[in-house]
Amino acid sequence: MNFLMPILGLIALVYLTGGWIGIPESYRLTVALVVGGILGVLGTIGIIIDKKSAEDEKKSIPFTVTRNVSPTLMQEDLQILPLKPSRLIIHYQDGKNEETERTIHPQQIEYRIAPNGLPDIAYLTAYCELRKQPRTFRVDRIEAAYDADTGEVIPNIPAALWRQTGKMLNI
Structure with missing residues (x-):
């Protein structure tokens, strides 16, 4: 117009x-x-x-994912945001370095704002169909993700999760 x-x-x-x-x-x-x-x-x-x-x-907004940082060091400054309903298939590597494919229903993320001003998403809480209960996943251990309904590859997992919060970045 x-x-x-x-x-x-x-x-x-x-x-x-x-x-x-x-x-x-x-x-x-x-x-x-x-x-x-x-x-x-x-x-x-x-x-x-x-x-x-x-x-x-x-x-293409950059996001940071902290790798190999002790979760207890970061937990004190984490903030929680709920996610819009969705269904994802993830390839997750657990603490024993075993990879599993899981279908999950994301519920919330735990994040902090990194020194560069971008969100640093540490954890994803989701209902896991494999375990039949809510689970908390370290985002840095998610090796790959796909939209369960369309099969679309999700190349930037933290950015996709942040978009599901509906919150805008103030860059």
Whole structure:
């Protein structure tokens, strides 16, 4: 809608200049509307491209995941955020270095704000279908994740979890 007023102005300008350059009055309105329509289509395409690139930038927001840090050292400054309902398949490596595939229903994350100002997601609490009870997973031990409904690969697990909180980053 931001481009609508300039296009109406251009339509009026084309209509007026059409008279100056000798376009008959019966064709001026048609010419002005066609030119305005073309500009409207180009403006819409530009907005769609802008929105797409903004979405791509959101997906590539960097997140930190602390690896090999004792959980007890971090627990005192962790904050909790609930997640929107979803279903994921994860490949999880436990403390014994055994990898399992689990279907989970994420419920909440525990995070802190790292010194660089980005969220550092330490834990994910989710209902685990394998264990038939809620479990807490260390995010740095999630080797891979997929959307259980679509099979889509989730390349940046912390970013995907953060998006499910609905909370915006103040970068």
